[in-house]
Amino acid sequence: MSFDNPAREKIIRLVRAYEQIASENHAMKVMFDQYRGFGIAGWREMLAEVLSNPESQTATREAFAPLYAEIESAIDEAAMLSVLLKVPTKPGLPN
Numbered sequence: 001m002s003f004d005n006p007a008r009e010k011i012i013r014l015v016r017a018y019e020q021i022a023s024e025n026h027a028m029k030v031m032f033d034q035y036r037g038f039g040i041a042g043w044r045e046m047l048a049e050v051l052s053n054p055e056s057q058t059a060t061r062e063a064f065a066p067l068y069a070e071i072e073s074a075i076d077e078a079a080m081l082s083v084l085l086k087v088p089t090k091p092g093l094p095n
Contacts, residue, residue, distance in 0.1 A: 007077045011084065015067050018087055023060040027051050 027050035031043065050056060067083055074080040 005077070005080075008071060008074070008080055011071055011080045012068065014084070015064065015071065015087065019060060019064045022063070023051060023056070026060070027056065 024047065027047050030050055031046050067086060070083045070086070071080050074083065
């Protein structure tokens with residue numbers, strides 16, 4: 001079901017923000033694993049490079065695609081909000 005709903009748009013923006021944070025967190029972990037014990041000069045450039053990697057982008061989108069699909073198909077605001085409870089607080093672990 002796809003109808004205009006301000007709550008749906010807010011929830012989608014919230015999930016998108018979480019998706020961006022999760023993507024950046026993953027990129028930072030990759031960087032720190034590679035440079036453990038060293039100061040990281042140019043970390044912003046490295047972060048941008050990792051985030052622009054098509055494989056990384058695809059993996060992040062695939063992880064969040066089911067949430068977006070559930071939000072789009074939700075019949076009411078309560079159902080949309082319940083989707084937020086499915087957003088993992090730790091990657092790979094159920095809430």
